Amino acid sequence: MTGRRKRLIISTAALVGIGALLTGVLAFVQWAEPKWEGEPYPVARPADTAARLDRHTQTVYDALDLPRARLDDHDPDQGLKADPSACRRRGLQHKLDDYQDPPPSEPHVVAVQENWTLRGVPRSEAAPALERVRRKVTRLGWKVIPGRPYPDTIGLVLEHPGTGDRISLMTYPEDGLNVSADAACAKYPSGTELDRSDVPLLPPMHAPERLRRDPAHSPA
Template structure:
């Protein structure tokens, strides 16, 4: 009608547009600040990685191998490479010593076997690959020809902190077994050591060889000896 006011637009009709704008802001914030790290208890992560390396040992069944304590790192939590994420920290990539993210660590478990010949390593890697695949691990890298013998696997599945497991032959008679978790933020109140790193439990794997050392036995376990099947399974945190 002449002189009548134009129809008023309902505010409800504007809500979808506002919601779209908020979604865009959230996405931009994630790109700008970076994806947040998952939160995980470092001690629990270390225990599970230790179990994963035990799983690898039981799959390898390296007869006659010994643990090499001097070259075994054990369970570690470190933040030496946990740099900030996101576009807001893009310039940090060009810094020789970029600032580290406080409260975020990588957790790993590593130990070394000695007395494993190249021929034994080749057989052990083939056996481990088949057994870990049977248990549900996914092979991401495999090379089994001298001088490069390596196996990389990850648990099949998703969710939680990503985990990887590796076995490498080196120095002619050594096998390195390691399990690694991605960066994760530890909860407030996590016990720290003297270097302000999370306290971790003592490693147990490979249980059979650590027991051998604790009992003070000398020499190599005899070649007819085999590891007992492990009850450990591959897990995601």
């Protein structure tokens, strides 16, 4: 083998090695960048999400079929809420944020929630009512999420396989039944109307419509 040919073989091997190294580096960067940056939150209008959750809880109320139940207007958690504190920053670059109390939230990202409570629902009526909800909502494609309610309570949690929305029902002591719906965190688009705290404004809550239309069904 001549010296020239030997040098050519060595140069070719070196180029192949460099190419393989660069390919490996590129593959590593492509693998590592999403983990470092974190998966971006989906984009959704909070008002649209709130309206969707309101429809979910109205469906639940209709399925409960509790005509004697009253709306608890004194429930401090009642209403629709856009919660920025529920949405953490994603990615390995923010891993140290977990050690802060509280951890910082992702800017312009909120989780929309709806909550209301019925009164006048004894345990003897709550159990069959939750079973009616389970049957109706699972027929619509929702999945039951297994879990243990608190002692002396009855609970039901359902999740929509497409949106990830969750509906939760739980009895309260004496005669209360709480209904809540939650959507996953989502980034709101530019131009979203905000309140004075820079939190997205949401439309009024309508569910359960019959009780909101008829003051006689709300406790004094």
